[in-house]
Amino acid sequence: MAEQRQYEVGMHPDLPPPASLVGVVGWMRANLVSSPANTFFTLLAIYLIYLLIPPMLDWLIFSAAWVGDDNTVCKNETGGPIAAACWPFIKAWMTPFMFGRYPESELWRIKITYVMFGVALLALVIPQVPFKKWFALFLLIPFPVICFYLYVGGSFGLMYVETNLWGGLFLTLVIAITGIVASLPIGILLALGRRSNMPVVKAVCVAFIELWRGVPLISVLFMSSVMFPLFMPEGVNFDKLLRALVGVTLFSSAYMAEVVRGGLQAIPKGQYEGAQALGLNFVKMMYFIVMPQALKMVIPGIVNTFIGLFKDTTLVGVIGLLDFLAMIQAGSSNPDWLGYLTTGFAFAALVYWCFCFGMSQYSQHLERKLHTGH
Amino acid sequence: MSDSNASATDLQAPTKEMKVGEEVVIELNGMHKWYGSFHVLKDINLKVHHGERIVVCGPSGSGKSTMIRCINRLEEHQQGQIIVNGIELSNDLKKIDEIRREVGMCFQHFNLFPHLSIMENLVLAPMWVRNIPRGEAEETAMKYLTRVKIPEQALKFPGQLSGGQQQRVAIARSLCMSPKIMLFDEPTSALDPEMIKEVLDVMIELAEEGMTMICVTHEMGFAKTVANRVIFMDGGEIIEENEPNQFFDNPQHERTQLFLSQILAH
Ligand SMILES: Nc1ncnc2c1ncn2[C@@H]1O[C@H](COP(=O)(O)OP(=O)(O)O)[C@@H](O)[C@H]1O
Numbered sequence A: 001m002a003e004q005r006q007y008e009v010g011m012h013p014d015l016p017p018p019a020s021l022v023g024v025v026g027w028m029r030a031n032l033v034s035s036p037a038n039t040f041f042t043l044l045a046i047y048l049i050y051l052l053i054p055p056m057l058d059w060l061i062f063s064a065a066w067v068g069d070d071n072t073v074c075k076n077e078t079g080g081p082i083a084a085a086c087w088p089f090i091k092a093w094m095t096p097f098m099f100g101r102y103p104e105s106e107l108w109r110i111k112i113t114y115v116m117f118g119v120a121l122l123a124l125v126i127p128q129v130p131f132k133k134w135f136a137l138f139l140l141i142p143f144p145v146i147c148f149y150l151y152v153g154g155s156f157g158l159m160y161v162e163t164n165l166w167g168g169l170f171l172t173l174v175i176a177i178t179g180i181v182a183s184l185p186i187g188i189l190l191a192l193g194r195r196s197n198m199p200v201v202k203a204v205c206v207a208f209i210e211l212w213r214g215v216p217l218i219s220v221l222f223m224s225s226v227m228f229p230l231f232m233p234e235g236v237n238f239d240k241l242l243r244a245l246v247g248v249t250l251f252s253s254a255y256m257a258e259v260v261r262g263g264l265q266a267i268p269k270g271q272y273e274g275a276q277a278l279g280l281n282f283v284k285m286m287y288f289i290v291m292p293q294a295l296k297m298v299i300p301g302i303v304n305t306f307i308g309l310f311k312d313t314t315l316v317g318v319i320g321l322l323d324f325l326a327m328i329q330a331g332s333s334n335p336d337w338l339g340y341l342t343t344g345f346a347f348a349a350l351v352y353w354c355f356c357f358g359m360s361q362y363s364q365h366l367e368r369k370l371h372t373g374h
Numbered sequence B: 001m002s003d004s005n006a007s008a009t010d011l012q013a014p015t016k017e018m019k020v021g022e023e024v025v026i027e028l029n030g031m032h033k034w035y036g037s038f039h040v041l042k043d044i045n046l047k048v049h050h051g052e053r054i055v056v057c058g059p060s061g062s063g064k065s066t067m068i069r070c071i072n073r074l075e076e077h078q079q080g081q082i083i084v085n086g087i088e089l090s091n092d093l094k095k096i097d098e099i100r101r102e103v104g105m106c107f108q109h110f111n112l113f114p115h116l117s118i119m120e121n122l123v124l125a126p127m128w129v130r131n132i133p134r135g136e137a138e139e140t141a142m143k144y145l146t147r148v149k150i151p152e153q154a155l156k157f158p159g160q161l162s163g164g165q166q167q168r169v170a171i172a173r174s175l176c177m178s179p180k181i182m183l184f185d186e187p188t189s190a191l192d193p194e195m196i197k198e199v200l201d202v203m204i205e206l207a208e209e210g211m212t213m214i215c216v217t218h219e220m221g222f223a224k225t226v227a228n229r230v231i232f233m234d235g236g237e238i239i240e241e242n243e244p245n246q247f248f249d250n251p252q253h254e255r256t257q258l259f260l261s262q263i264l265a266h
């Protein structure tokens, strides 16, 4: 028998949900033990956490050596390296890890650009700051020029700094950011070219994309540093870093092109027709209607490519550029600091993770911001 | 097709007399089109005068959309002549742009730009095709939004509007370019029945103001109310062409009779 109605028809108030749906207990019941399989995985996860986390924390934090200016604190009774992290190693090598062999007296030139970059980036990320367009424009055009003159020097009374002195995280950032900034527009052009109905343009773009996607980045880098100079006329000498930059950029623009093409393919024909019917020409249609939607749709893919590129910069080590990771390896092969490579790698992992996680978070923020409910 | 006769009586009756000018604004002479080897439009001849309102109907796949899409060169024709507003369509991109500026078009699925607010949808083409400053373009946009009775939606995004509202925005968007001619491709076919009337009412008002219109539609009530001429297409040909009363009460061609009996039977 149904209970008797307590309220007039149409007068039923909103009642609170039953206790099993709310609160901590409700959440745990719904998410952790809702079924036998779920319960099994919950227990498995707890066991794995128990297995992995305590020794990791012990290695990284509790047993680790923290203070000291030389390697003495990182040694055990027998004089070997301790079986835990040796953070003084990182501290002692911080400057080379960050800037390579860039002359110490000139480091302010790099730091100043970091500050500019940081301020502009914050202005872009924090919603309340006005003039976003100008900050973006600054980052895109004057900023790289300023960086170039500051880093290289040799003009405006600045000392000339050879690129083979550049290194560490600084070099990694130079390669990654140049690659990121240059590969997106090149990728967009390649994607458009690949969809063009002009056979020659299309063929060139397809060939270009497939060529770069078909070879490993490491061989691109080798080619650029070993083979390329052989083809050059006597006396013409391109900077090694420049060649690596071009290699990395072209390599990732091929990937970018395919990501962007995926976005272009997802734009319905009606969008093109709507734009054409209004009289927008090809360039305006692409700029105002098609690209914004296509790029927005593939933000995850674009950021994925960026993150891949960021981590792939570690490969420039093989052609003798001393990027962040190569610098860490160099540091731990120093006789004074033998045996602390793991600490170096842990530090490298942390730094790479922070950058990649930051990019990933920013992309999710962008996706949410650009979502217009369709 | 929901009850076409009922919606005919509901529609607001034209309040003004709708005049037709002498000037020919669209002319199709012996126009043919193929999709690959498929002959989709066969010897189309049509003259539309200034201020005329033409309704095109016919079974699905008969080439109605293709025909009106040829008029603003969303499709290319292969033989014959299309002259719009005194300009003959050819491969000349400049001429195509010139014609598209003067010819507005509304689609079955609205084709609003989902990433732009309603206001941005409306001001984009005036600003970037006609080089009208933003302030002025926004003023015009508000004027047309008010006319299609949704000024309060200006800052929303298309995805937040109902189908009927979206189609009215699409009409307003075309009107913001001050077109001389409007093309409609089944503007109410994708709408729920209760929204059809709000869109048709806007179109009727437009007709009253003397807009030259070609509408592909199966809304027979609308055809009776505003059309000067109804064109029936089948198999890529114009089978019959007549003024609405004659067309509905006294169809000449067998295929027209069959088509009418089918849509009126619903
Ligand atoms: N892009 C296209 N490629 C090939 N065939 C098409 C294309 N568009 C339409 N058609 C064909 O052309 C014919 C006419 O289509 P359409 O003009 O859309 O008809 P309607 O609008 O009268 O329903 C149909 O048979 C359709 O299948």
Ligand SMILES: [Mg+2]
Pocket: B064, B065, B066, B185, B186
């Ligand atoms: Mg159609």
